[in-house]
Amino acid sequence: MFRVLFFLNCLVLSQLVVYGQSDMELDSLKFQIEAPESRSKVEVLNRLSFLLREQNITESYEYATFAEQLAISEGDSINLGRAKANLGWIFYRTGVWDKAFRYSRDAFLISFRIKDKQGMAMSLNNLGVIYYKQKNYQEAIKKFREAYQIGFEIEDPYVIIRSFNNLALNFLATNELDSAYNYAYRALEINDKYNSVYYNSFIYRVIGDIQAAKGSIDDALATYDFALLTDTHHRLESFEASILNRKGKAYRLLGQFEMAAEYLEKSKEISIIKNYQEELANSYKNLALTYEALNKLDLAFHNQMAYNKLSELLEEKVNKDRLALISAMFEVEKTDAELRYLRAENDFKELQIKSFKTYNNIYVFGTLILGILFIWLFALHKKTKSINLALVINQNKVNQQKEELEKQSKDLERSNKLKNRLFSILGHDLKAPVAQLQGVLGLMNDNSLSREEFNEISYVLKRNVDGLFVTLDNILSWSRAQMDGFKLHLRPTSCLSTINQCIELLQQHASGKGLEFNVNVGKETKVWVDHDLFQIILRNLISNAIKYSKKNSFIDVFALEEEDCVIIKVKDYGMGMSKEMLDQIRNQKFSLMESSKGTDNERGTGLGVNLCKEFTNMMGGTIHFESARNIGTTVTLKFRKVMLVEDSQEIHPRKYLV
Structure with missing residues (x-):
């Protein structure tokens, strides 16, 4: 028990350090806006928007909009793409799906054109989440996989973790629980490898949902507690409400209805205060089932009616947002197709005009030049033949010298590589076994090594000394074979x-x-x-x-x-x-x-x-x-x-x- 408490305390302390570092970075970036020295202003604005988009969405929107305007005025394509990616995420968070799609897609096209792989990965994750909300899981999975492949290419743990976690969510939605579990744990491994805590809470929440879907309710409850404890995502109350809702549902499934009601009421309270409508609807639904099981039919009826009313509003809003998103996708695709057609047509016409002008100029000037060249070549024919013959002879000599130089260069390069490798062997592969043997003999001379201890390491020493013998014999044999005679x-x-x-x-x-x-x-x-x-x-x-x-x-x-x-x-x-x-x-x-x-x-x-x-x-x-x-x-x-x-x-x- 003491070890568990000690571990949890250490974990909390580590998160406090992360929060402190994040706050320090925010303060530093805000200062740089007024007096940027080492970084450009638009880059600082994009970083601020990224850090604040889950913490203060209004302030994040202001920074992203300013960064977009500044990037356009400066012709900075990299930061323009990243500003649009931030705006795409902000619109997604605020439920404006059509704008979220437009901005995210524009961000991807800009990043793709300039080969900004980090910007491409951010945009792909945004687009994947939008397809997820539209319940187009196959397209969402495709986007997330493209994103994590780019993350591995550029060695960006944030992109990899985010993509893996999103893939786990999609496979959970399609009830492919083994795949969801695999990607969630891969995200957790990368998180631990890079000592990152930014996505810990979300990863554990997904793992808890997978365990609950598999029927491991006790494991899911423990994982939800751990997710709540490791909530590093800017301490979002929406996250707390979602965890409380999940715990309440889990206790209801276990038949612990009083405990379920307690957690669900807490989730409902937070959701009402903060206007988290999706979490509130879930709380109403689970409370109705819980109070029904407790035979508190009036409370069950009250929560069921509230759920029915709120779910109708949410369904209507989702349908409107979905229609707006579909319309935006259609308009974008249609506009892109028209633009591609017009650009192709214009390019073809320009090419025709340029070709006509070019051929006309070539014909006129070619005729004049050919006439002059004919007279000049006729006069210099004999002289040219002798010069060409001399050039051929000289060229052959140059080619022979070039081949000799290339051969000497390759031989020299090979000799340098052999020399460096042999020095490496002499300096490391031969020195290490001798140093080990010297250390052991020193310990034996000082009586610091017992017979039993020596017996334990004698096999390794013997193997290393045998290897040293073979290496020395190889080097001497090879050197002898290279000698004249x-x-x-x-x-x-x-x-x-x-x-x-x-x-x-x-x-x-x-x-x-x-x-x-x-x-x-x-x-x-x-x-x-x-x-x-x-x-x-x-x-x-x-x-x-x-x-x-x-x-x-x-x-x-x-x-x-x-x-x-x-x-x-x-x-x-x-x-x-x-x-x-x-x-x-x-x-x-x-x-x-x-x-x-x-x-x-x-x-x-x-x-x-x-x-x-x-x-x-x-x-x-x-x-x-x-x-x-x-x-x-x-x-x-x-x-x-x-x-x-x-x-x-x-x-x-x-x-x-x-």
């Missing part, structure tokens, strides 16, 4: 022996992840390779298979002998690679890629795969990668096969066929 020492090499050596070196890492090896390689299978490079290739491939394998899975290593070659496969059943990464590995000759973390957060350098490709090619072999996400990776090697020539003790590699 490097020679391959090709000789018959046992596949099984080399594979067993690599597995033995990496066995502790594999055992730590519960991995088992399935090795199916013939004892007599030999390939014609450089033993050291062959060992580096297999060690890197098996190390990668361990790194990206899921715990308690298998790694298959097997060899197939064909007439001219030996095929070696290393297969894991781990996290696999994306198609983009696989294409990069297959197509690029050499690139130090950023290595992704393994399934146990193992780190890599991105050098191993490149070494495998380069060393395999150096020894006349081929390497092929196959992979799929969450299925695994298979690496296929092909090397020349070693065979004894009949009636001879001499060993020869068979000719390798790719």
Whole structure:
């Protein structure tokens, strides 16, 4: 109980901080109207209108109207679109749906034309709410989805949260409760991620409505209480009245009629004082049912009559507003169609006139120029031929120099990337394991680490040191291969022996992840390779298979002998690679890629795969990668096969066929 109270107190305090910050921002913006320095006046007016449109709608309207006029006079399309979006919302809040639609649609068109994605998202949410009020839920859902996609593009949590919450409302209205629940909780997750409390209260109210629709009345009551407690939306009394109404209905459904009547009377009182007609109608309706259940028939009759009268007025108003909205939509679409037709017709006529003038001018001047050019070209024909020949020769030289410069530039860019990546490996991937080992040895030297504690971290240290060894060996092997005078020492090499050596070196890492090896390689299978490079290739491939394998899975290593070659496969059943990464590995000759973390957060350098490709090619072999996400990776090697020539003790590699 103490923890719950502590949490609620912290939540209230955090909201007070938010209110304080909001008030401070309002004061600062109002001051900037008189003496704007860092921000334009129209931008300040739009921000003030946005912050006040749920708190003081009259003042918000004044700021938005002023911002619209100022934006028009300054030719500021961005702020004109945002001012119209604010006005669209204000008209929606005041029930003037036709103007709300006109302003919101104009705002969207302006923002779309200038590619102001934040303005587009605001306008789409406005239009979606208007379609919601018109009960055109499919169109509303379409608008909200477009809005949250833009919100993700521009990383605007306000747009995402608002869109998700509106989607939850629409799916609740269509009785798609699972979808409504999903979007409400996604809104809550984004809210928590960005530490925002602006929409907490509305989100919890929607979740409560979903729970009530599913029949979880007790859960809905708890959620309504939490919504009322977290009411951060400028402490709107309309929100309080709606929550009290919902709680009263929930208690009525539970059969606690006295409690239901108490909450519904409070909601009715607030709604009468503040003239919240929709909430008042709901209060009358639920009170009539509640008093009927309590056998207070006079009160039930009184509330039912009040509900009937008020619902008739509201229905009449809604119908008028809906007709006005439909008329506005029709007029806008009709006007837009006429304008598009007139503009197209005017553009076509202008194009015809311009084309005629252009062709006429071209004909007159072209005739004169052609006559002059004919005389001039005839006189300079011989000289032009010699000049052209010289130009061709010089152009060829320039092209050759250009190609050489481009090649040198690419080589230099590649060298810089390799240098930077190698420095990164030396500075981080090699330093980190040594620093860990140094720290542990220091603790042991000071007797600050017990044997049990050391045993707990020894596996991680061993894995990191093994990784350090592999990284150092890779870097040294690659550096040696780049040196002048490097020679391959090709000789018959046992596949099984080399594979067993690599597995033995990496066995502790594999055992730590519960991995088992399935090795199916013939004892007599030999390939014609450089033993050291062959060992580096297999060690890197098996190390990668361990790194990206899921715990308690298998790694298959097997060899197939064909007439001219030996095929070696290393297969894991781990996290696999994306198609983009696989294409990069297959197509690029050499690139130090950023290595992704393994399934146990193992780190890599991105050098191993490149070494495998380069060393395999150096020894006349081929390497092929196959992979799929969450299925695994298979690496296929092909090397020349070693065979004894009949009636001879001499060993020869068979000719390798790719």
